[in-house]
Amino acid sequence: MRCDKAHSMISLEMDGLLPHEQTPHLERHLTGCDVCRDFRADLLLGARMLQATGAEPSDAFEWKLQLKLNQALQEAAGARVPWDEAPGRFSFGWVRGFALSSVAGLAATLALAVWVLPQGLNAIGGGDEPARTELVQVDDSAVGASAGDADRRSLTPTASTRLTTLPGNPAGASGLGARTVNQARVFDMDPQGAKDIWPGTMRSRSLATLQGEVAWLRDQVRQVRSENDSLRALLKDGSMGYLERNETRRE
Amino acid sequence: MTDRHLDSQSPRPQTYADLRDEELIALVQQGQKRAYDELVRRFKGRLFSFILRMVGDPVEAEELAQDTLIRAYIHADKYREIARFSTWLFTIATNLVRNQVRKKKRRPYMLSLDPAPEDDGQMPVDPADPHADPTQDLEGEELGRLIAEATRQIPEKYRIPFLLREIEELSYEEIQQVTGLKLGTVRSRINRARNRFRSNIKPLLKNESLLEDLERLEARMNADD
Numbered sequence: 001m002r003c004d005k006a007h008s009m010i011s012l013e014m015d016g017l018l019p020h021e022q023t024p025h026l027e028r029h030l031t032g033c034d035v036c037r038d039f040r041a042d043l044l045l046g047a048r049m050l051q052a053t054g055a056e057p058s059d060a061f062e063w064k065l066q067l068k069l070n071q072a073l074q075e076a077a078g079a080r081v082p083w084d085e086a087p088g089r090f091s092f093g094w095v096r097g098f099a100l101s102s103v104a105g106l107a108a109t110l111a112l113a114v115w116v117l118p119q120g121l122n123a124i125g126g127g128d129e130p131a132r133t134e135l136v137q138v139d140d141s142a143v144g145a146s147a148g149d150a151d152r153r154s155l156t157p158t159a160s161t162r163l164t165t166l167p168g169n170p171a172g173a174s175g176l177g178a179r180t181v182n183q184a185r186v187f188d189m190d191p192q193g194a195k196d197i198w199p200g201t202m203r204s205r206s207l208a209t210l211q212g213e214v215a216w217l218r219d220q221v222r223q224v225r226s227e228n229d230s231l232r233a234l235l236k237d238g239s240m241g242y243l244e245r246n247e248t249r250r251e
Numbered sequence: 252m253t254d255r256h257l258d259s260q261s262p263r264p265q266t267y268a269d270l271r272d273e274e275l276i277a278l279v280q281q282g283q284k285r286a287y288d289e290l291v292r293r294f295k296g297r298l299f300s301f302i303l304r305m306v307g308d309p310v311e312a313e314e315l316a317q318d319t320l321i322r323a324y325i326h327a328d329k330y331r332e333i334a335r336f337s338t339w340l341f342t343i344a345t346n347l348v349r350n351q352v353r354k355k356k357r358r359p360y361m362l363s364l365d366p367a368p369e370d371d372g373q374m375p376v377d378p379a380d381p382h383a384d385p386t387q388d389l390e391g392e393e394l395g396r397l398i399a400e401a402t403r404q405i406p407e408k409y410r411i412p413f414l415l416r417e418i419e420e421l422s423y424e425e426i427q428q429v430t431g432l433k434l435g436t437v438r439s440r441i442n443r444a445r446n447r448f449r450s451n452i453k454p455l456l457k458n459e460s461l462l463e464d465l466e467r468l469e470a471r472m473n474a475d476d
């Protein structure tokens with residue numbers, strides 16, 4: 001019998017798995033082979049060493065275990081039901097939720113544009129003439145009878161008012177430029193006066209005005225997109241590839 | 252095992268230490284937490300020892316041992332007595348160890364910036380056991396360190412079945428269940444691990460002082476039993 005075969009049999013013998021009929025063969029080999037006899041003795045001694053040198057955990061093991069177990073059980077018990085699956089709640093698909101939030105955002109942007117943008121544009125916009133935001137007195141007859149008539153009558157002065165910018169601020173300038181809604185006679189207005197009239201301004205604005213402003217916003221978005229494309233082209237040459245990947249993902 | 256421990260008039264056994272592991276886990280399934288405490292007492296050392304020899308770090312070994320016991324508690328209802336409880340438990344432990352070893356191989360070594368638990372002042376300090384004999388710890392320390400090192404040098408795929416056999420005395424079939432290996436593979440890997448282990452510890456086997464340490468450790472173990 002070769003020694004490597006004997007080593008395998010010794011390993012099985014240690015585990016009580018050596019077939020009975022093979023035991024005499026192994027014993028005969030071990031009688032004449034010092035190397036294999038030493039091998040068996042070393043394995044048995046090594047097993048004793050392994051058994052005797054087992055380690056014990058620290059004294060803190062059990063209370064740490066208890067802490068972790070309590071935490072795990074609390075997490076398992078308190079696992080929250082996703083809000084859109086909770087009983088009694090309206091279940092939004094994520095697409096609908098996204099669409100709704102997008103519409104809400106757009107409405108908020110439009111409202112902001114109507115309220116704030118004219119003044120902001122005048123402050124930021126370029127051109128030779130400084131931007132000014134002033135109240136414009138508009139003839140009632142120009143506006144025509146509409147649902148806002150009653151509100152307009154409640155305002156002081158009696159004519160309806162509209163916020164606009166002077167024609168000196170060019171429309172469609174790059175960046176946030178000033179814009180012209182329409183042209184009319186302009187009166188200087190002190191801040192307090194503006195405050196008195198402002199609450200009624202929204203009600204007095206016509207649909208056409210709002211549509212004009214939406215068109216203006218779309219122009220601005222197109223400009224920004226065009227600038228983004230230019231920037232993207234510049235970045236492609238550089239090392240900021242992550243922006244490109246984000247753009248690709250968004251598209 | 253009589254039924255007196257399990258009859259309905261005395262739902263709690265008089266002593267959990269008398270019950271088999273399988274009976275204890277059955278009580279855990281019924282909600283008896285004390286039965287789980289007994290299982291923890293029985294297996295914490297064995298789990299820790301096995302896992303320590305796999306991962307080499309005592310802190311990590313403790314965490315993995317705790318994770319094993321936590322999973323056993325949470326998923327106690329999944330245990331069926333078609334296998335020994337120890338086989339089931341060490342299957343959980345082996346999987347956790349394998350996952351940990353795989354994670355370590357994937358990421359480079361990182362040094363944690365978090366203070367050690369003992370340093371942040373929030374964890375209570377474990378008081379030293381006033382009755383412990385420090386000389387006893389030193390006796391086996393060198394031998395333990397050398398054996399641990401010799402074990403760690405065995406490749407992981409051989410080490411798991413080797414330790415399950417040598418330390419936990421699981422049968423080949425049980426090791427087959429734990430590791431998912433074929434029976435023949437279990438046999439050959441244990442054989443190879445023993446050859447490797449023997450080569451690693453050869454220098455120690457003729458060291459008289461280490462052999463004396465071994466005898467003292469064995470005497471202490473027998474006295475504890």
